[in-house]
Amino acid sequence: MYTVYVGNKPIILTTKVEKETDFKSFLLKSVNIGKVIKTLNTTDLKAVHLIHDNPDKLLKHFLKLLPNVIAGGGKVYNAKNEILFIYRNSKWDLPKGKVEQRESIEETAIREVEEETGVKGLKITKPLSTTYHIFKRNGKHKIKITYWFEMKTKFDGKLYPQEKEGITQVKWLDSQASQKALENSYANIKILV
Known part of the structure; x- marks a missing residue:
């Protein structure tokens, strides 16, 4: 099973057929993804299930429905065990960004955290x-x-939000402040933190 978010509503890729309650089911092989996105954005449905009989093909088939953007990001801890958060588009998020040519995903993740926050x-x-x-x-x-x-980092210098990427704040948050920030974050970030 995989979960793909449209805003804060999930598309669940699954092999199980369940009785529809607050969600709608579609067959992955014949789904109109544009219609699914519109349905999630314009109705009070809580989720959409896309069903395929082969668990090994769920994600592969789904990823063919739209162009893919590959990104890398970090959940960064400092020496005080605080987590590094960025504030962008009126939401708390973790630093991440797109892969550049000939870069490994690990290199991307480190570069993006450095660029978006100033952390070394x-x-x-x-x-x-x-x-x-x-x-x-x-x-x-x-x-x-x-x-x-x-x-992890021992960095304790000044944080620099990458303003050209729309980042207005960068902060180290302890566990209590992290939980508060997650109240105004994205569903997939809540899973990570």
């Missing part, structure tokens, strides 16, 4: 979950696939 001395400690969400750019829907990594 990053070390990847382990991979985290991969998240999927659908966004609209220039009138076209795309699927962003973000590979996340837990990172």
Whole structure:
């Protein structure tokens, strides 16, 4: 099973057929993804289930429905065990961004965290979950696939929000402040934190 977010509503890729309650089901092989996105955005349905009989083909078939954007990002801890957050588009988020040519996904994640926050001395400690969400750019829907990594740093210098990317704040948040920030964040970030 996979979850792909459209805003804060999930598209659940599954092999199980369940009785529809507050969600609607479609067959993945014949689905009109534009109609699914519109349905999620304009109704009070809580979710959409896309069903395929082969669990190994769920994600592969889904990713063929729209252009893919590959990104890398970090859940970064400092020496005080605080998490690095950015504030962009009136929401708290974790730093991430698109892969550039000939860059590994790990290199992307580190570069993006550095560019968006000014934090240096990053070390990847382990991979985290991969998240999927659908966004609209220039009138076209795309699927962003973000590979996340837990990172650690001893950096305690000044934080610099990358304003040209729309980032207005960068903050280290302790566990209590992180939970508060997650109240105004994205569903896939809540899963990571």
